[in-house]
Amino acid sequence: MASTIRVRATSSGETTEVQALIQHPMDSGFVKDAKGEVIPPHFIQELTFEYNGKSVFVADWGAAVSKDPYVKFSFKGGKKGDDLKISWVDNKGATDTATAKIQ
Amino acid sequence: MRSVIHFASAALALAALAFTAVPSAVAADKPDPVADAKAFRIFFTQKFPKVKLEDFVNGPYSMNEDMHRQWEEKEQFPPYEFSLDMGKEMFSKPFKNGKSYADCFPNKGIGIRQNYPYFDAGEGKVVTLELALNRCREANGEPAFSYVKDEMAALTAYMAFTSRGKPFDIKIPDDPRALEAYQNGKRYFYTRRGQLNFSCATCHVQSPGERIRAEVLAPALGILNAMPIYRSEWSGMGTISRRFTTCNSQIRGVPLNPQDDEYRDLEYYLSYVSNGLPISGPGARP
Amino acid sequence: MTIIHDGFSATRRVILKGAGAVALVGLGNIPFSLAPAFAAANDKYPEDAFKAKSEADAIKSLYGKTAEPSDKVKLDAPEIAENGAVVPISVSTTLAEVTSISFLVSENPNALAASYKIPAGTMPSVANRLKMAKTSNVIAIVEAGGKLYSATKEVKVTVGGCGG
Numbered sequence: 001m002a003s004t005i006r007v008r009a010t011s012s013g014e015t016t017e018v019q020a021l022i023q024h025p026m027d028s029g030f031v032k033d034a035k036g037e038v039i040p041p042h043f044i045q046e047l048t049f050e051y052n053g054k055s056v057f058v059a060d061w062g063a064a065v066s067k068d069p070y071v072k073f074s075f076k077g078g079k080k081g082d083d084l085k086i087s088w089v090d091n092k093g094a095t096d097t098a099t100a101k102i103q
Numbered sequence: 104m105r106s107v108i109h110f111a112s113a114a115l116a117l118a119a120l121a122f123t124a125v126p127s128a129v130a131a132d133k134p135d136p137v138a139d140a141k142a143f144r145i146f147f148t149q150k151f152p153k154v155k156l157e158d159f160v161n162g163p164y165s166m167n168e169d170m171h172r173q174w175e176e177k178e179q180f181p182p183y184e185f186s187l188d189m190g191k192e193m194f195s196k197p198f199k200n201g202k203s204y205a206d207c208f209p210n211k212g213i214g215i216r217q218n219y220p221y222f223d224a225g226e227g228k229v230v231t232l233e234l235a236l237n238r239c240r241e242a243n244g245e246p247a248f249s250y251v252k253d254e255m256a257a258l259t260a261y262m263a264f265t266s267r268g269k270p271f272d273i274k275i276p277d278d279p280r281a282l283e284a285y286q287n288g289k290r291y292f293y294t295r296r297g298q299l300n301f302s303c304a305t306c307h308v309q310s311p312g313e314r315i316r317a318e319v320l321a322p323a324l325g326i327l328n329a330m331p332i333y334r335s336e337w338s339g340m341g342t343i344s345r346r347f348t349t350c351n352s353q354i355r356g357v358p359l360n361p362q363d364d365e366y367r368d369l370e371y372y373l374s375y376v377s378n379g380l381p382i383s384g385p386g387a388r389p
Numbered sequence: 390m391t392i393i394h395d396g397f398s399a400t401r402r403v404i405l406k407g408a409g410a411v412a413l414v415g416l417g418n419i420p421f422s423l424a425p426a427f428a429a430a431n432d433k434y435p436e437d438a439f440k441a442k443s444e445a446d447a448i449k450s451l452y453g454k455t456a457e458p459s460d461k462v463k464l465d466a467p468e469i470a471e472n473g474a475v476v477p478i479s480v481s482t483t484l485a486e487v488t489s490i491s492f493l494v495s496e497n498p499n500a501l502a503a504s505y506k507i508p509a510g511t512m513p514s515v516a517n518r519l520k521m522a523k524t525s526n527v528i529a530i531v532e533a534g535g536k537l538y539s540a541t542k543e544v545k546v547t548v549g550g551c552g553g
Contacts, residue, residue, distance in 0.1 A: 006184060015512065021180045028520065030498060045434050056511050062439040064494060064502035064520045066475045067338055070180055072516040073505070169468045176477035176516070317547030335472030389471040 005098035009084045016078030016102055018049060018057070020086060021070050028063035043091055044069060050085040051078055078102050134282050136275050136375055139289070143376040147324040151312070160328035160383040162321030166312035170319060174387065183260060183333035183385040186340045190261030193254065198243040204258070207239035216259075216266035217382050220371045221274060222281040229284050229367040232259055233342055250361035251348065256331040256340035256385075263330065263384030271328065271382065273375040288372025291365050292323075297356025303369075318389060325377050327370065329386025336389060343370055438501050444493045444528055447501035448537070451491060456530050456537035459484070464529040464540040470521060473546040479516035480540070484533035487513035496525030521546045 004023040009016055022044065029041030047059040047069075056075040078084070080102055087097040147159060151166070158165045164174040194212065197203045205211035209218075219232035236258055237247040248254040275281050292303045303323065306315060311322035331342045341349070344361035347369065351358035359366055441447040448456060462482045470476040480490055490513065491504040502519045513531065521527070524545045531538045 006180070008180065019180050021184055023185050030522075055506075055508055057508070058506035059517075060434055060439075060504040060506070062499060062502055064497050064499070066518040066520055068182055068185065070177075070516075070518045072179070072479075073511060074514065075511040077510065170471050173467050173471050173477050176479075177475065177518070182475070335475050338474060 003098045004096045005086050005088070007084065007086055007098065007100035009078070009100050009102040011078050011080050011082075011102050015074045015076050016051075016084075017072070017074045018084065019070070019072045020047070020049075021068060022047070022088060022096075023068055024088075024090065026061075026063065026065055026067045026069055030063075041091060044088045045091050047071070047086070047088040049073075050087075051075065051082065056084075134286050136282075136285055140376045140378060143324060144379075146308070147311075147322050151322070156379075157381050159322055159325035160377075160380050162326060162329060162386075162388060163312075163319040166322070167319050170389070177387055181333070181387050182335075183331075183340060183387060186257045186331075186333065187260045187264055187385055189254075190257035190259070190264075193258055194261050198240070198245050200243050202243050204236070204239055207235065207242070212262060213265045214269065216262045216384070217269040217272050218274075220367060220374060222276055222278065222284060222371070224276065224278060224281075227280050228364070229288075229371045231343070231362065231367055231370050232262065233344055234362050234367070250342060251345035252337075252339060252341055255344075256342050259331045259342055260340065260385035263382055266382040267384070268381050271374055271378045271380055273371065273378055275375060284368045285372055285375060287365065288368035288370070291369045292372055297351065297354035299354040299356075301354045303350070323373065323376075325380045327373050328377060328380055329383045329388070331384060332386045332388045334388045340385070435501075435504060438504070439499060441501060442499060444495050444500040447493060447499070448491075448530060451501065451504060452489075452530070452532060452537055454537050456539035458540065459531075459538035460540075462529055462531050462538050462540035464527065464542050466527050466542045466544050469545040469547065473521045473523070475518050476521050476527075476544060476546075477516065477518050478527055478529075478544075479514070480529040480531070481512075481514035482531050482533070482538070484513065484531055484538060486534040487531055489530075489532035490515050491530040492517065492519060493528040493530065494519060494521050494525050495528065497522050 006021045006023075008019045024044050025042055026044065027039050027042040029038065031039050033039050041063055043063045043065065044061050047061065048055060049057040057073050059071055061069065082102045084100045084102055085097065086100065087095060089095050144156075148154075148156060151159075154165045161171075161174070164171045194204050205213075209215055216232060219235070220229045222228075223230045233250050233255055236255065237250070241247055248258075275285050295302045295305070306320050307323035307326060311320050313320055327343060330346070331340055332346070333340050337345075344366065347366050348358035348361060435451050438447050438450040441450050445455075448454075461484050462480065464478070464480050466478045467476065478492060480492070482490075487507050489504065489506055492502045493500045494502050497520070503517055505515050507513055513533070519527075521544060524543070524547075526541050527544050529540045
């Protein structure tokens with residue numbers, strides 16, 4: 001099964017730009033379904049990025065982050081061909097991890 | 104909203120002369136799709152002189168700067184990404200009988216979206232891409248998909264993606280039935296319907312770039328080029344079938360069934376008059 | 390439903406029904422957010438800050454201090470969101486020693502939308518997509534050199550982002 005994590009990490013020599021798109025409903029707990037019942041909150045709470053065993057970015061998210069969440073950031077360093085590790089945990093304890101090669 | 108109605112009725116009186124007169128004029132002469140397409144293109148390029156021809160396919164985003172920026176940001180990693188990936192996977196997976204979609208289409212189904220819909224002389228009707236996909240499935244013992252979203256959207260997203268940049272190349276063969284289908288589509292486009300008594304033209308020819316409540320209206324020129332689309336409003340993907348049926352509902356009309364004759368003919372007309380504009384699908388919309 | 394001719398009872402019933410509905414949604418949050426895997430391994434997730442209603446409470450919970458507006462914090466957000474469910478918002482800053490960047494939407498049921506930890510070596514700039522329930526101020530908070538700085542922008546929302 002395909003991972004929920006899509007990453008594009010591009011190195012421009014000095015810095016590496018990272019864009020991530022995660023497949024996740026990010027239900028806020030404020031929306032009702034067709035039957036009028038509240039759809040319970042179901043959203044990613046923490047998303048982490050590691051390079052060379054070191055954390056380069058941590059996202060703490062609430063339910064107000066859009067469905068299929070997106071984030072973009074940059075960090076110094078990172079070489080083409082190196083690995084970038086991405087993991088997330090949601091409020092139900094579910095997780096997913098992916099490793100992307102820096103382009 | 105009131106000002107929109109006033110504007111619409113004023114523009115309507117004017118347009119009524121231009122447009123409603125056309126079908127009757129055409130009934131007398133032979134339909135001239137080539138002249139229609141040219142006039143259609145001139146109308147929009149003159150109305151929006153600053154918009155490049157190929158940018159008309161971006162719908163409301165070419166009409167409004169603030170929206171354009173939001174769209175550009177989202178296109179960096181677009182919301183239709185997952186559907187597109189799913190479509191690619193689905194397209195290459197064989198049916199239970201060992202055959203695959205590639206066997207149903209010219210060029211194995213790659214880079215052909217811009218040729219749809221086409222007029223099928225044998226059947227005597229217009230065949231759209233969505234219709235062709237379901238027929239392919241049924242011919243190979245697989246159940247048809249719903250026309251409006253999910254799998255159908257994923258498959259058409261992938262096929263559109265393989266044709267990105269290619270100009271619409273819809274053909275109307277020299278066959279009176281093809282011309283009739285084209286005219287039918289055109290007539291549908293300009294006919295008022297629903298409780299709001301709007302035709303497709305009311306919004307997309309008379310008021311592109313204007314707001315109807317909160318939405319900025321897209322111009323009819325190039326309006327199908329970005330299909331299928333991920334709409335923020337749907338929080339998901341939708342096909343041409345989905346958009347036709349929901350547009351009908353939105354003007355408080357009774358929608359037809361996906362792939363009914365009128366919708367097929369409408370798609371034929373709208374695609375033909377956008378010939379030359381690049382396929383940009385899959386797309387994202389508000 | 391029996392009709393009570395005593396106006397007070399009817400009101401009380403409505404309030405109790407409403408309170409029940411709210412409590413239910415609140416309860417929905419609790420078991421989920423305290424997933425064991427999380428609380429044990431990493432109690433850095435700012436649970437309380439995300440539950441705070443107002444931006445003042447959220448900022449206080451998250452940082453324990455107040456922010457001063459700064460033109461060195463550049464907040465990029467649309468004038469009118471095309472759709473409240475997906476509003477692209479980004480922030481960048483020329484301030485040095487940035488350790489954290491957060492985004493708040495004042496009119497959302499819970500003001501704090503997202504908070505980012507910026508380790509040394511990571512650029513102080515983040516782009517994300519947030520939900521906005523209605524027209525609201527969007528506030529970007531930057532923690533730099535131990536101090537808090539902010540930038541605010543009003544974003545108009547015509548189609549609410551919470552499923553409306």
